[in-house]
Amino acid sequence: MKARIQQQQVEYNVEGESQPAEDRVLLASDVDLTAGQPWSAAGYTVAPFLTPAETAALRAGLAEKVREALRKVGHHVPVGWPVEQYHTLIGDNQEQHLAVVNFTKEYSLEELPVPVARVEQRVSALCGRAVRALNPHNGQRAFHLRLARPGRTDNNPLHRDAWLDRLRDGLNLYFPVAGSTEHSSLTLVPGSHRWPESRTERTAGGAVYNGARYSVPALKASAEPLELVRPNPAAEEVLLFSPYLLHGGALNLNADATRISLEMRFWAE
Template sequence: MKASINAREVTYQIEGESGQAEDKVLLADSIDLTRGNSWSGAGYMVVEFLPAPEQQQLQAGLEALVREALAAVGLPVAADFPVADYHKLIGDDQQRHLAVVNLTKEYTMERLPVPAALLEARVSELCGHRVQAYNPWDQMRLFHLRLVRPGRSDNNPLHRDVWLPDYDDCLNIYMPVTGSTADSSLSLVPGSHWWPENRVERTQNGAVYNGVTYTVPAVKHTVEPLQLIRPNPGPSEVLLFSPYLLHGGAVNLNADATRLSLEMRFWSV
């Protein structure tokens, strides 16, 4: 499947059995936490996030978690090891990379370097709805780190989060930590949170994307060309976006920097 990201052509190889798609807009029967905002039509917004001291504390603490994970898989690193150089340390050792991913993909909120209440208050302010980082479907409070090496298939395929269980009715954030640039940051299709399901062909369950197996279903084909953008939040900013948007496929085109980002979800209180 071909698409463009910021007008730059990319090709995705997606394998998996296709599912039956309905002429149905999933968001129409769900809670839309972008509702009432100027960015509701696009489904996303980039804005300043936490005050500088808290933002820097959060980013530094998340980098430290990656260093901790590297040590846990047998690669002790210095306290000042730049996580943007992660790919230089791991190289093409996919087994060790997946071991790190297994440690960093999901943390309980106690490991967040700043109080979760700070993020909850700010996201509530930004979206105009009182929210918390608590999933009512599975009663979990989690955050996620994403490591995407340059030139590797470490990023998720293009998808909607709500194609997985327990991600309905929420709002996502993407916060850059290191290595997030106009060539590597999260990509999405503006306005696609209101697309009916039958506008795209997707896999029924998980997918094999560029030879890597993922649990999330993936877009296989669209009638019209897929035009993604990278909103590219800066170091002091955050990207808020609807989980009903098509997003992912964020190939890291950096020449020499791994991308590390924080991902969290928020639901109405």
């Protein structure tokens, strides 16, 4: 499958049994937390986040969690070590990378370096209604850190989170912790949250992408060229986007910086 990211041609290799396409828009019958906002048509927004002091505290605290994870797998990492250099310690050691990911893939909200109520308050303001970081489908209240080494396939394949029932009805947050640039930040397809399922072909269950197995269903084909963008929030900004948008599927193209991001999800109160 071919696509373009910021006008550059890319090709995806996704394997997995296809699911029969339905001629319906998932979001038409689900909760749309972008509704009524100026960014609803695109399905995402980049906006100022918390106060400068809160943002700095959040970023510093999350970076220290990455250092803690590296220490737990046997690396001597001093306080203040630049976490965007993660790849210089891990290299191509996939076993060790996955060991780190095992520590960073899920934290309770009590471990967030700033009060979660402040984050919920700001996200509520940006989507025009009260939301909480509480999943009504399973009661989970969590956040995770994603680590994408430069040039490695640490990213998910192109997908909609809403292909997993437990992630429907919500809103996603992406906050840059380190190494998030115009060459590495999350990619998405603007407006695709309102596409009918029949416009694309997806796997029925998990997929194999670039030789790695993923639990999330993945996009296999599209009847038309896909145009992806990297919204690239700045240091004191946040990216909010619909989980019904096609997103993911892009390598970190930084020359020498691992991309680390905070990812959270929100639902209506």
